[in-house]
Amino acid sequence: xxxTVPMTPNPSLDPSPDPASEPMPGSGGGAGSVREPGTGxxxxxxxxxxxxxxxxxxxxxxPGGELTYRELSRRVGDLAAVLRERxxxxxxxxxxxxxxxxxxxxxxxxxxxxxxxxVPLDPAFPExxxxxxxxxxxxxxxxTQPGVDRRLLAGVPDVLSLTAGGEVPPxxxxxxxxGAALPSSGxxxxxxxxxxxxxxGLSGPAGSGLAYVLYTSGSTGRPKGVEVxxxxxxxxxxxxADRLGLxxxxxxxxxxxxxxDISVLELLLPLACGARVVVASAEQAADxxxxxxxxxxxxxxxxxxxxxxxxxxxxxxxxxETVRLRLCGGEALPRDLADALxxxxxxxxxxxxxTETTVWSTAGTVEPSPxxxxxxxxxxxxFLYVLDERGLPVPxxxxxxxxxxxxxxxxGYRGMPGPTAARFLPDPFAGRxxxxxxxxxxxxxxxxxxxxxxxxxxxRQVKIRGFRVELGEIETVMHSVERVRRAAAGxxxxxxxxxxxxxxxxxxxxxxxxxxxxxxxxxLRASLPxxxxxxxxxxxxxxxxxxxxKLDRAALPAPDWTASPATPYRAPSTPAEDELATMWAEVLGxxxxxxxxxxxxxxxxxxxxxxxIIARVQSRFGAAVPIVALFENxxxxxxxxxxxxxxxxxxxxxEIAALRDQLDGLDADExxxxxxxxxxxx
Numbered sequence: 103x104x105x106t107v108p109m110t111p112n113p114s115l116d117p118s119p120d121p122a123s124e125p126m127p128g129s130g131g132g133a134g135s136v137r138e139p140g141t142g143x144x145x146x147x148x149x150x151x152x153x154x155x156x157x158x159x160x161x162x163x164x165p166g167g168e169l170t171y172r173e174l175s176r177r178v179g180d181l182a183a184v185l186r187e188r189x190x191x192x193x194x195x196x197x198x199x200x201x202x203x204x205x206x207x208x209x210x211x212x213x214x215x216x217x218x219x220x221v222p223l224d225p226a227f228p229e230x231x232x233x234x235x236x237x238x239x240x241x242x243x244x245x246t247q248p249g250v251d252r253r254l255l256a257g258v259p260d261v262l263s264l265t266a267g268g269e270v271p272p273x274x275x276x277x278x279x280x281g282a283a284l285p286s287s288g289x290x291x292x293x294x295x296x297x298x299x300x301x302x303g304l305s306g307p308a309g310s311g312l313a314y315v316l317y318t319s320g321s322t323g324r325p326k327g328v329e330v331x332x333x334x335x336x337x338x339x340x341x342x343a344d345r346l347g348l349x350x351x352x353x354x355x356x357x358x359x360x361x362x363d364i365s366v367l368e369l370l371l372p373l374a375c376g377a378r379v380v381v382a383s384a385e386q387a388a389d390x391x392x393x394x395x396x397x398x399x400x401x402x403x404x405x406x407x408x409x410x411x412x413x414x415x416x417x418x419x420x421x422x423e424t425v426r427l428r429l430c431g432g433e434a435l436p437r438d439l440a441d442a443l444x445x446x447x448x449x450x451x452x453x454x455x456x457t458e459t460t461v462w463s464t465a466g467t468v469e470p471s472p473x474x475x476x477x478x479x480x481x482x483x484x485f486l487y488v489l490d491e492r493g494l495p496v497p498x499x500x501x502x503x504x505x506x507x508x509x510x511x512x513x514g515y516r517g518m519p520g521p522t523a524a525r526f527l528p529d530p531f532a533g534r535x536x537x538x539x540x541x542x543x544x545x546x547x548x549x550x551x552x553x554x555x556x557x558x559x560x561x562r563q564v565k566i567r568g569f570r571v572e573l574g575e576i577e578t579v580m581h582s583v584e585r586v587r588r589a590a591a592g593x594x595x596x597x598x599x600x601x602x603x604x605x606x607x608x609x610x611x612x613x614x615x616x617x618x619x620x621x622x623x624x625x626l627r628a629s630l631p632x633x634x635x636x637x638x639x640x641x642x643x644x645x646x647x648x649x650x651x652k653l654d655r656a657a658l659p660a661p662d663w664t665a666s667p668a669t670p671y672r673a674p675s676t677p678a679e680d681e682l683a684t685m686w687a688e689v690l691g692x693x694x695x696x697x698x699x700x701x702x703x704x705x706x707x708x709x710x711x712x713x714x715i716i717a718r719v720q721s722r723f724g725a726a727v728p729i730v731a732l733f734e735n736x737x738x739x740x741x742x743x744x745x746x747x748x749x750x751x752x753x754x755x756x757e758i759a760a761l762r763d764q765l766d767g768l769d770a771d772e773x774x775x776x777x778x779x780x781x782x783x784x
Contacts, residue, residue: 194219605639
């Protein structure tokens with residue numbers, strides 16, 4: 103099966119494809135039919151064109167303040183001049199270790215305006231992992247901000263700290279922090295109102311020039327740097343500008359970390375269409391009530407998120423009615439979530455694509471039940487092939503591995519020619535020399551009605567809360583622990599039905615030594631991002647093997663989520679602790695009693711369940727509790743103390759909980775009698 107949707111992109115986003123790369127009508131080399139989904143447009147059709155933004159319209163807002171298109175252009179131009187002075191040019195990798203501020207957007211665009219490529223360095227990642235990424239990418243310059251822990255940047259030759267708004271702080275005498283005179287972008291206002299790109303750098307590097315290097319989990323134990331060219335980014339933006347039809351009055355809520363490539367679309371497409379980007383802080387993005395409050399306050403109309411983040415928002419009270427475009431991707435979209443996101447006047451898009459093919463490769467609107475959920479159609483200049491193990495097309499209705507070709511392909515993995523050659527294969531169906539296609543490892547099938555259905559993975563790669571995880575990378579870290587003889591990582595559905603990572607270990611000296619889980623978890627947290635740290639440990643006498651001596655992953659036992667933890671049980675002693683323990687048991691699906699010293703995350707909690715707990719706490723106690731409070735106080739006793747500390751009215755939350763219990767036990771006549779006694783004049 104070969105699928106392509108050619109179309110004319112927005113002139114300001116034209117990726118300028120090579121004419122030789124155009125597919126021949128009806129081509130496919132015997133691979134099957136060529137179809138154009140109704141959401142696409144032919145080259146003869148008209149594509150979406152956005153009017154140039156007004157110079158004084160707000161381009162981006164968030165921590166760091168509001169920036170108009172005029173001010174954004176000036177700041178990008180000024181910072182780009184500083185970067186060029188520091189040697190940034192074509193193919194130069196520049197690290198971005200930034201807080202989620204408007205300055206983050208300025209920094210990204212300035213790197214491109216200077217001709218360089220950005221490399222996200224998430225401040226939430228462990229120090230060792232960031233150092234490995236910097237070394238692998240060859241980064242000599244990192245842009246950061248004062249709120250970032252400087253220990254994360256130890257050993258970097260050149261560090262430039264920016265303000266929250268993306269400016270270089272002036273040194274005494276009117277110079278930049280580097281000692282150079284502060285430059286001027288020199289962009290006249292007329293340039294901003296003329297057709298074309300309103301902001302320097304928004305087009306990214308031209309053609310095959312390197313736009314960014316994004317590190318994903320690697321099966322060898324080392325993250326892989328995916329090199330994405332500017333042409334691929336331009337093609338992505340042109341296609342979604344056409345499909346979504348953003349308007350200048352639209353406001354897109356950006357919630358995704360730079361280290362997740364879907365941030366490319368939510369930060370750049372609104373600017374390319376003259377709309378506004380609203381940047382949520384890291385705290386807001388993880389806190390359901392705070393995220394919803396921000397969406398309401400900013401009158402958000404567009405949002406893109408993983409299923410996990412959408413659930414956080416739904417748990418906090420639902421998606422605001424103003425959000426008319428809702429994009430969901432990063433992992434499979436469940437039917438129940440789709441039904442919850444569908445609403446009158448709103449379009450729900452299911453989007454799919456690996457990092458190696460630049461964010462999203464397919465997109466389609468989701469219909470209400472009982473219609474099925476499919477991957478949608480290919481975006482512009484994108485080819486989809488469903489192939490068997492021999493590389494031949496499979497008949498409709500049969501499963502095969504999805505291969506993707508076209509303008510969205512990355513160059514490959516930085517400094518890894520072997521893995522690049524293994525996944526970026528020659529494309530025999532494109533009809534032109536040198537064409538390549540990416541083997542996704544995803545199993546799909548063409549349904550009889552023409553829909554492309556996702557079936558799962560064909561390898562050991564999994565998705566956890568939208569992030570791609572190679573189990574081999576987790577296993578490499580576990581094997582580095584002295585007390586571990588053999589180890590495996592797996593994925594099991596938790597009591598809440600959501601997938602959780604599980605660590606399986608054969609101890610070097612059975613039985614399992616005391617403190618093994620603490621040692622193992624500390625090593626994992628020091629080496630891997632939080633989403634790659636298993637939630638549960640299962641110790642085994644031996645790992646299950648297949649008849650040919652390989653690990654039998656299907657035979658790995660599901661963990662006992664109700665097993666007693668190593669922490670001795672201590673019962674709740676106050677009504678507030680009792681309330682919290684009950685909440686934890688209900689949300690985490692734990693049948694046994696929860697002790698006040700049990701760790702929320704050791705019981706299998708994660709960011710989504712944490713958001714559910716906080717929503718219940720705020721509803722039950724009427725206290726404004728940030729989600730960070732649970733991360734900093736992960737026990738029942740600790741969170742109960744925190745709630746009392748957060749209370750501003752000198753009300754004892756334990757007394758409130760006790761009063762609620764008493765009132766819950768009264769019938770309507772008894773409640774009426776109490777209210778009569780409290781009424782004025784009684």
